[in-house]
Amino acid sequence: LIRDPRLRKLTFTGSTEVGRSLIGQAAEGVLRVSMELGGNAPFLVFDDADLDAAVDGAMLAKMRNIGEACTAANRFIVHESVVDEFSRRFADRMSQTEVGPLVEKKQRDKVAELVDDAVDQGAQVLTGGRIPDGDGWYYPPTVLADVPRDARVWREEIFGPVAPIFTFNDEDEAIAMANDTEYGLVAYAFTADYGRAVRVMEKLQTGMVGINQGVVSNPAAPFGGMKASG
Numbered sequence: 001l002i003r004d005p006r007l008r009k010l011t012f013t014g015s016t017e018v019g020r021s022l023i024g025q026a027a028e029g030v031l032r033v034s035m036e037l038g039g040n041a042p043f044l045v046f047d048d049a050d051l052d053a054a055v056d057g058a059m060l061a062k063m064r065n066i067g068e069a070c071t072a073a074n075r076f077i078v079h080e081s082v083v084d085e086f087s088r089r090f091a092d093r094m095s096q097t098e099v100g101p102l103v104e105k106k107q108r109d110k111v112a113e114l115v116d117d118a119v120d121q122g123a124q125v126l127t128g129g130r131i132p133d134g135d136g137w138y139y140p141p142t143v144l145a146d147v148p149r150d151a152r153v154w155r156e157e158i159f160g161p162v163a164p165i166f167t168f169n170d171e172d173e174a175i176a177m178a179n180d181t182e183y184g185l186v187a188y189a190f191t192a193d194y195g196r197a198v199r200v201m202e203k204l205q206t207g208m209v210g211i212n213q214g215v216v217s218n219p220a221a222p223f224g225g226m227k228a229s230g
Helices: 016-028 051-067 083-095 105-120 171-179 194-203
Strands: 009-013 032-036 041-045 073-079 124-127 142-145 162-168 186-190 208-211
Touching: 009 016, 016 032, 041 051, 041 171, 051 073, 051 083, 051 162, 051 186, 073 083, 073 171, 083 124, 083 142, 083 162, 105 124, 105 142, 105 162, 162 171, 171 194, 186 194, 194 208
Parallel strands: 009 032, 041 073, 041 186, 073 162, 142 162, 186 208
Antiparallel strands: 124 142
């Protein structure tokens, strides 16, 4: 199909690995491409955020399709002054959430490995955190606190119902942490300060940014990423 001379553009949604291969093939025909590839979305919660709205947004951003979405929030980066309260509320909501199975056993096992790795490095499990007894490819909604940045969940896409929480002290540190990834599909930020919202949007290295909302997909707006996300 890509070699067909009638083709003018190639668009693809999927993994970065496959996307790179398709971009290489598309170059032979000098095709335009639109790629929507892997993600490692940061979810920033500043000290002035409406925590009720932030928790609602976190549920939407994390639990779309049980977390099996490229736009799902992957790293929750929360100001140290509100991290305890946000974590408590978020864990309470996650603990009351019913989910179906993940797409396959291999994915369920990968999610479990990421959680186990974080716990081995000192993360605290606020809810969930273990595969339930019985058959099925289920993994419970999980919230991890005090997660070190050496943990694999910092750099790897989880693709499951797991929310690791990290802390920051100031705006510059939050932006640096958010951009500390090869991916750049989407980011989320919650703040009551319009000036801060604009500054953050301009500095985040992502194709899409949701301000005070947990869903960014909009048919009237551009869709795509930066860096290894497309």
